[in-house]
Amino acid sequence: MTIVRVYIDGFNVYHAIEQQGDPRLKWLNYWQLSQSLLRPGETLDAVHFFTAVWRFETTKQKRHENFIAALDAYGVQVHQGDFGKPKKWCATHERFCKFREEKQTDVGIAVRMLVDASGGQPQRMILVTADSDQIPTARALRQMDHISLTLAFPPGRAGEARELGELIPDRLELKPERLLTHQLPRSVHKDGRLVATMPAIYRR
Known part of the structure; x- marks a missing residue:
């Protein structure tokens, strides 16, 4: 069997x-989404999900942690980065201001993929992103x-993924129709206990 691992840029997909x-x-x-990307003769070995929890608003933080718990219940390995406060030029105030910016995710994906590849497995890697910051990773692999x-x-990101796509001819768009068929249940359990529930604002 061909071993497959999946590496997901959480914020890139979220936005x-x-x-x-x-x-x-x-x-x-x-x-389950990763399993849907498998081909005959392949087996899914691991799914790595890279994100950073927004800790500056309690409601969003709890919602994010709830989602992470749901993913963990299904065997997804979650890697958490952080948010830095770099100073950037702010046109509104016409001065340099501190912005909250996600850190470590791009490097985390690159390092994890290169370490795994150097270890001899998997045979196929699936990178889920449209971020051109992963171009050096793709070149190395x-x-x-x-x-x-x-x-x-991610859906609707063909333009943003163009540069990566030039390096990775084997590519596809994760269209909304596919995503809807791989939703988590409203109540997620692990080892017989409730660990996460679908937020009300995500329901229709």
């Missing part, structure tokens, strides 16, 4: 889903003959 206008898409079972690389970019 793409946000633009779709259907909140149900946010309650996504990434393990293309030099490894034992690795087959697939790009699965």
